[in-house]
Amino acid sequence: MLIADEAYEFIIMNSKLYIGNMSFNTGEDALRTAFSQFGNVTDVYIANDRETGRPRGFAFVTFSTEEESKLAIEKMNGFDLDGRQLTVNEARPKEDMGGGGGGRNFSSPNRRPGAFQARGNSRY
Secondary structure (H helix, E strand, O other): OOOHHHHHHHHHOOOEEEEEOOOOOOOHHHHHHHHHOOOOEEEEEEEEOOOOOOEEEEEEEEEOOHHHHHHHHHHHOOOEEOOEEOEEEEOOOOOOOOOOOOOOOOOOOOOOOOOOOOOOOOOO
């Protein structure tokens, strides 16, 4: 039986790792081989550019347990793979980047769509 604290710890465990500073030549098989020595790798995802299809230089590796992922961070952070020193840490959730409006915020009450904006010293 799990008590509330144990259940909460179970929920927040993260076994997904962010792998940065990767060589563009490193493939899924090489990553899986390098990381599988620390535990059961359940998933490998290499990020590719949408337009060119070329690798973007980072990936995500998921382990079956948090203990395996912690060991992999300890052993693989700074490890040289295909001529590049890897950056390995716990993956964080993707932050909400908004609606893609170029960073503009039109939520001010004076910026209603179609509302006339009075400008000082206007001839009209």
